[in-house]
Amino acid sequence: MTEPVISVRDLRVEFVTRKGILRAIDGVSFDIMPGEVLGVVGESGAGKSVTGSAIIGLIEPPGRIAGGEIRLHGQRIDNLDPESLRRIRGRKIAMIFQDPLTSLNPLYRVGEQLVETILTHTDLGPAAARARAIDLLNEVGIPAPERRIDGYPHEFSGGMRQRVVIALALCAEPDFIVADEPTTALDVSVQAQIIALIRKLCRERGTAVMLVTHDMGVIAETADRVAVMYAGRVAEIGPVRDVVKHPLHPYAKGLMGAIPTLEAEAERLVQIPGSMPRLSNIPLGCAFNPRCERVFDRCRVERPDPNVPRFGLEGEAPLMPGHHVACHLYTRKTVETAS
């Protein structure tokens, strides 16, 4: 059995603010296997970016990892000292940000940024690093890389810049990439190319990817598994065909409900009545209960544990392995009370 590249267990991230301690991530768990793409969806503020930052070790004060474990190839990385963490960053774990226009340092040539990253993480000399930088640019589909390598970021278009960003993330052949909305800032026509590129690199290199996006079409095409996040928790996680086609959690149902099945290209998340609670007043029990159509008494007092085995409503068939739903509806003895 292969080991997960990244394994997150019961992660908790808190921000210390004047109004008190805000728990932005509360008990999130998931694994990502080599070569696997985990799509992460959820409304704005659900905690997708914070989860990604936590894994890559970039939660900065006033934020802190308050509990749980993050393991890379079985080794804990959430409690490393800053210098050891820095060595892992870029080398083992990389991150791609949303906006390629602001992700690159405007005063450094593209080649300088690539070469510096390569020199930091490998034993290559300057000349070999430059050759590798050109190879990388070529690999991410930048035409005439020998020439373009000496250009400044502003001389590249948005899509080309995101390719440069991806090349930068790939410098040390990381095992895991967090891609936080990598196409949101790009033209629709370019989005598909960038997603295809990430997918291809992931397949060819066996890199694991956590792909944060608001675009269900992208999820359906790219992800192997999906996690639906709500108020800092995972509402539902499972194989993409199950979660997208037959979501179980009422929140996930709301998210997926309005997606046209085939022409799903640029469909954005649908509004569900109400809005996500602020971190300062997440309700007791299930965080979704004020907005849930199926809410019942138990939801208001007991928080559904994402890890207990769940059963489908019809015939009470157990869910597929790896499919978890944090909802009391799918507990055997509550089926009658719920319906």
Next chain:
Amino acid sequence: MLAFVIRRIMQSAAVMLAVALIAFLMFRFVGDPVNQMVGVDTPQEEVARLRESLGLNDPTIVQFGRFIGNALRFDFGVSYQFRQPVTRLLAERAPATLELAFTAAAFALVVGLIMGVYCALRRDSWLAQLFQAISLIGVSLPTFLIGILLIYLFAVVLGWLPSNGRGQVVKIGDWWTTGFLTTSGLRALVLPAITLGLFQMTLIMRLVRAEMLEVMRTDYIKFAKARGLRTRSIHFGHALKNTLIPVITIAGLQLGSIIAFAIITETVFNWPGMGLLFLKAVQNVDIPIMAAYLMLIGLLFVLINLLVDLTYGLVDPRLRIAMRS
């Protein structure tokens, strides 16, 4: 790039023309130059002749043209007080002012930059808080008060440094005199340079701190961290380089005001520079000196502005493109 340079030079010339107009109007309307030259008992015909010979009866536009023509040859006439060419008077005193101003500027830039970077990177340390507090004092205290306080402490109470004059100076070439080569000259420079530079130093420190904190929040710094680049490279390469762009502009422009504001410091320390000369000229309504000084300061500001714009373009590749087009 060439088009950009030419355009900027034309703009500079236009500004200088405006400054010249103001200087010229000062001549025309602040006191009558003839009255300054003649005694009370000079006969009326004598005055009229003088007026004619000075060209004061020509149309204003002709006089202005003549003024500009003379100014281009650095001829601003003869000082009423000293009966000497203004240009020579200024040239004699320029080294004192320039040495003071550049020392003050170097002090402000180096210390301000170091303190600013420190405050940005260690923003919560007690030393950073202390720097912040000191900078608040530096910004709010008037220059003459700082000068007097420094004199009181280091010259009167401790007796470490002189409070007056330039010390011993050495002549270099025809007209330059420098205090850099003698111990007494260097010692004399310390207090006035700190006094003159303190305000700019706190300004630069606060600017660098604010700018660097801003840069540290940008996506490209986050991305640099996410790539695991070394902290030193992120702080002193990626972040500092981006911080310096606006700082260059401001610091460069400040050099002009340092020279202009030297008047006060020169007065407090009895520093034999152009500022002191200007102040005496104002007291005695010595218009030629005032006009020349005004033109000189105007020229300095314009030149510095031009230089700053051009270096700015060299540092920032985005602007280099904008200039080319």
